[in-house]
Amino acid sequence: MNTLQNLLTGLVALIHCYIMVLETFLWKTAYGMKTFQLTPERAEMTGVMAQNQGVYNGLLAAGLIWSFFIASREWKRNVRIFFLLSVFAVGLVGAYTAMVKILFIQSLPAFLALVAVYFSARRNAA
Helix, strand or coil: CHHHHHHHHHHHHHHHHHHHHHHHHCCCCHHHHHHCCCCHHHHHHHHHHHHHHHHHHHHHHHHHHHHCCCCCHHHHHHHHHHHHHHHHHHHHHHHHHCCCHHHHHHHHHHHHHHHHHHHHHHHHHC
16 A cells, blocks of 8 residues: 555656646647647736746645655655645645646545555554
């Protein structure tokens, strides 16, 4: 189960690194506009907001990556849970306010990683 939680947490971190790059650097490119279904005018109007969102997504990824380098099992679990819950919550808000597919891109992987962390912690406690 440790391997599964590490793989799922790593996947969530990679997803958020990818989103950070899209929002921070590629928002106004053809690829970014296609990904987020934007017109050039809308991309231009929302570019600063997208960069801000990108920074938040980068910080979520950084927190998850940080969890791989924490020596204490308890702190590793706590930091990982905090950032995975944050990703899950942000995904729910994004699904409600922007696009439903965000629920599957962000919240579902975070939820699966949280389940793996939970069962890994239970297994290690036994």
